[in-house]
Amino acid sequence: MAHKKHDAHGSQDFISKYVFSVDHKVIGLQYLITSLLFLLFGFILLMILRWQLAYPGQPIPLIGRLLSDNLAPGGVLSPTFYNALGAMHGTIMIFLGVVPLGVGAFGNYILPLQIGAPDMAFPRLNMMSYWVYLPGGMLMLLSFFLPGGAAQSGWTSYPPLSVINPGQTVWLLAMLLIITSSLLGSINFLVTALNMRAPGMSLWRMPVFVWAQLVTAVLLLLAFPPLQAAAILQFMDRVAGTSFYLPANLVVFGETVRAAGGGLPLLWQHLFWFLAHPEVYVLILPAMGIVAEIIAANTRKPIFGYKEIVGAMIFLGGMSFVVWAHHMFVSGMSPKLSNFFLITTMIISVPSVALLTCLIFSLRGGSIRFTTPMLFALAFLPLFGIGGLTGLPLGLSTTDIYLHDTYYVIGHFHYVVVTGSIIALMGGVYHWFPKWFGRRMDDFWGKVHFWGSVICMNGVFFPMFIQGLSGVQRRLYDPTAQLHNLPTQPLNIVSSVFAWLLFVAQIPFIWNFFYSMFKGKKTEENPWKATTLEWACPSPPPHGNFEKTPHVYRGPYEYSVPGHKNDWTPQHVEA
Amino acid sequence: MSATAHASDPLDTVTGIPNGKLGLWLFLASEVMLFSTLFTTYLVLRMASVEWPRGWEVLNVPLAMLNTFVLITSSVTMVLAFAKAATRDKKAFNKYLGLTIALGFVFLIVKGFEYGAKFSHHIAPSTSIFYAVYFTMTGLHGLHVIGGIVLNALLLYWSSKDWDHPLFVGRIEYAGLYWHFVDVVWIFLFPALYLL
Ligand code: HEM
Ligand SMILES: [Cu+2]
Numbered sequence: 001m002a003h004k005k006h007d008a009h010g011s012q013d014f015i016s017k018y019v020f021s022v023d024h025k026v027i028g029l030q031y032l033i034t035s036l037l038f039l040l041f042g043f044i045l046l047m048i049l050r051w052q053l054a055y056p057g058q059p060i061p062l063i064g065r066l067l068s069d070n071l072a073p074g075g076v077l078s079p080t081f082y083n084a085l086g087a088m089h090g091t092i093m094i095f096l097g098v099v100p101l102g103v104g105a106f107g108n109y110i111l112p113l114q115i116g117a118p119d120m121a122f123p124r125l126n127m128m129s130y131w132v133y134l135p136g137g138m139l140m141l142l143s144f145f146l147p148g149g150a151a152q153s154g155w156t157s158y159p160p161l162s163v164i165n166p167g168q169t170v171w172l173l174a175m176l177l178i179i180t181s182s183l184l185g186s187i188n189f190l191v192t193a194l195n196m197r198a199p200g201m202s203l204w205r206m207p208v209f210v211w212a213q214l215v216t217a218v219l220l221l222l223a224f225p226p227l228q229a230a231a232i233l234q235f236m237d238r239v240a241g242t243s244f245y246l247p248a249n250l251v252v253f254g255e256t257v258r259a260a261g262g263g264l265p266l267l268w269q270h271l272f273w274f275l276a277h278p279e280v281y282v283l284i285l286p287a288m289g290i291v292a293e294i295i296a297a298n299t300r301k302p303i304f305g306y307k308e309i310v311g312a313m314i315f316l317g318g319m320s321f322v323v324w325a326h327h328m329f330v331s332g333m334s335p336k337l338s339n340f341f342l343i344t345t346m347i348i349s350v351p352s353v354a355l356l357t358c359l360i361f362s363l364r365g366g367s368i369r370f371t372t373p374m375l376f377a378l379a380f381l382p383l384f385g386i387g388g389l390t391g392l393p394l395g396l397s398t399t400d401i402y403l404h405d406t407y408y409v410i411g412h413f414h415y416v417v418v419t420g421s422i423i424a425l426m427g428g429v430y431h432w433f434p435k436w437f438g439r440r441m442d443d444f445w446g447k448v449h450f451w452g453s454v455i456c457m458n459g460v461f462f463p464m465f466i467q468g469l470s471g472v473q474r475r476l477y478d479p480t481a482q483l484h485n486l487p488t489q490p491l492n493i494v495s496s497v498f499a500w501l502l503f504v505a506q507i508p509f510i511w512n513f514f515y516s517m518f519k520g521k522k523t524e525e526n527p528w529k530a531t532t533l534e535w536a537c538p539s540p541p542p543h544g545n546f547e548k549t550p551h552v553y554r555g556p557y558e559y560s561v562p563g564h565k566n567d568w569t570p571q572h573v574e575a
Numbered sequence: 576m577s578a579t580a581h582a583s584d585p586l587d588t589v590t591g592i593p594n595g596k597l598g599l600w601l602f603l604a605s606e607v608m609l610f611s612t613l614f615t616t617y618l619v620l621r622m623a624s625v626e627w628p629r630g631w632e633v634l635n636v637p638l639a640m641l642n643t644f645v646l647i648t649s650s651v652t653m654v655l656a657f658a659k660a661a662t663r664d665k666k667a668f669n670k671y672l673g674l675t676i677a678l679g680f681v682f683l684i685v686k687g688f689e690y691g692a693k694f695s696h697h698i699a700p701s702t703s704i705f706y707a708v709y710f711t712m713t714g715l716h717g718l719h720v721i722g723g724i725v726l727n728a729l730l731l732y733w734s735s736k737d738w739d740h741p742l743f744v745g746r747i748e749y750a751g752l753y754w755h756f757v758d759v760v761w762i763f764l765f766p767a768l769y770l771l
Contacts, residue, residue: 191601194589223608229609232715236700241701260703267620
């Protein structure tokens with residue numbers, strides 16, 4: 001990619017420059033491409049599955065014949081393959097798609113630039129993070145080719161079924177690799193942000209995006225090891241015959257499982273959600289950081305409540321460790337305990353609302369430029385709002401008992417992660433593309449992509465609320481098998497058609513991305529006239545980033561300061 | 576403050592804490608989460624089970640006692656190795672680091688005898704939930720010991736050519752921190768499994 005002239009270190013060959021690179025920018029781009037591919041793959045899995053939901057029992061057109069007979073006999077998706085598709089979709093989207101995109105790609109590329117550092121604190125460790133993530137992801141995909149097929153117990157991998165079902169051992173191994181990669185990454189991010197800031201870059205002058213990455217890194221650092229421990233125990237259950245998660249005399253499919261017993265299936269749920277709740281903030285915080293950056297640059301005014309936003313993020317991060325069991329209201333918890341988790345959940349929703357409110361207030365009185373990234377950032381606000389608000393009934397134990405494991409839940413979290421995280425991350429791609437490649441993405445196709453995506457996403461996920469409220473369960477192989485699902489069955493067709501259209505809407509993006517990378521309009525260093533440090537170095541930045549270490553004189557968003565004749569003053573410009 | 580300046584002067588950081596040290600502390604924080612999860616698991620499983628064997632009745636306390644002394648001694652030799660590196664006494668440094676490595680091996684060998692005795696009585700992780708906990712926790716700790724031995728061996732190997740590297744003493748310090756951590760985990764494991 002367009003690095004040519006700046007390579008100070010001369011004789012780097014292709015391998016050490018693009019494959020085993022220690023440059024945070026190259027690693028960021030590696031993460032970017034890889035995670036986008038995983039996202040696409042996870043999406044394709046779901047498009048297959050959506051056929052079965054819309055037209056249960058009918059052979060899948062085109063793809064059906066390509067699948068082998070034990071996956072799809074006669075072209076009809078088999079129930080076990082349906083389960084594998086669902087489980088792998090969830091796992092891939094979260095652990096191989098959105099997190100590596102938000103943290104691995106954006107964090108790696110942008111964070112060192114925004115704090116004025118020449119690279120990450122541990123460049124070789126950084127390389128290793130990527131090279132542990134990629135094999136982990138490949139291993140996850142390879143599990144499709146195992147004799148028993150891929151994991152089938154959902155992305156949550158609940159025992160006892162996860163201990164008994166095939167495919168899960170490789171899932172666990174892959175997860176251990178992915179967790180290790182995240183841990184290495186989070187240590188690197190924390191040390192970099194704390195230790196490598198340019199002179200004058202105090203904590204309160206760091207852009208919101210850097211703060212978001214910082215809090216995210218803490219969550220990854222502290223929440224992943226418990227899942228690692230839990231995964232080790234499940235691994236032992238599968239390969240060493242232990243029974244950490246198996247009670248005695250367990251009967252599955254009419255047969256008694258041979259296990260010493262004494263284990264607790266619920267233990268897994270606790271350990272899993274202790275990670276997985278903080279994980280949802282890992283999915284959303286980088287996205288919020290990106291939205292803040294885009295809004296600041298395109299409203300030409302300071303972010304409303306910078307300190308409040310940062311405070312809310314930190315509070316959110318801390319609280320996220322004490323709400324996990326709101327995913328377990330129907331697990332037979334004592335009502336006292338339920339109440340504790342209900343209350344903490346209501347408390348944690350306050351900073352989320354505060355964050356969103358600050359971002360919305362930031363628009364007030366701004367002279368908004370409706371650039372492509374800004375459209376994505378603007379769409380994020382109401383759509384993420386829907387995702388957040390629909391979460392409240394799930395946090396209240398009384399309403400959750402009705403809604404639990406229905407399509408309402410699926411609708412809720414897809415509003416958060418798709419019209420929330422992914423929309424924002426897409427906006428981030430358009431926003432920072434000029435920095436990455438020194439060229440711009442085409443605006444027209446960007447807008448086509450935007451409108452196509454936003455409309456289709458709502459078309460896919462909104463019907464799920466109605467289905468869920470009418471009692472349609474999630475993870476159903478054949479929704480028409482139960483009478484109470486029949487009235488809402490047409491919605492499954494609506495949702496599926498929009499899912500396929502959503503795919504079509506991504507084609508302009510894919511084309512635009514690769515075409516612009518080589519042929520896009522050349523840009524100057526700072527096309528958006530933004531104030532943060534990443535725009536103070538050439539596009540793309542050379543090895544070592546800044547020609548001279550920048551000195552930071554002011555906060556991150558000094559736009560339209562009264563009494564100044566310029567509309568904006570970059571952080572590194574004196575007076 | 577170019578990239579190279581960072582590498583050569585470990586103290587040239589915003590917080591004044593060298594990158595390596597900060598990184599290691601963060602790593603240890605994640606390790607603490609890992610092991611506390613396992614200890615919590617142990618506690619929960621034990622409280623939930625009808626019967627739980629007394630550690631000292633089924634496990635070999637004298638061997639574990641011996642191992643405790645071995646590890647504590649190795650922590651001492653590790654401290655000495657660091658002190659010798661700091662005062663630039665290469666010969667003594669090699670001796671103490673070598674001793675630390677050797678003691679790590681002794682620990683593993685003793686552990687091997689313990690495991691071997693269990694296996695020869697047809698006791699394995701699958702035997703009962705107690706042994707599942709015992710083998711998994713001590714096994715994971717054993718893996719950490721192996722990791723420490725490898726790390727120390729690498730440093731011993733590097734000492735010949737990197738002795739004057741500005742980061743060398745720091746690296747010994749970090750390896751020491753890690754080794755003490757592994758030691759501390761055992762100090763908790765020993766009473767939890769063998770004495771309670
Ligand atoms: C954009 C296109 C997407 C579509 C059309 C889609 C659709 C669906 C559907 C219909 C289900 C329910 C499957 C079932 O009944 O078993 C599902 C499950 C799930 N999705 Fe998505 N999804 C999309 C993107 C994402 C993203 C971006 C993420 C995460 C970041 C995600 C995470 C999940 C998870 C965790 C599950 C639960 C899987 C399980 O039950 O184990 N999805 N998705
Ligand atoms: Cu949660």
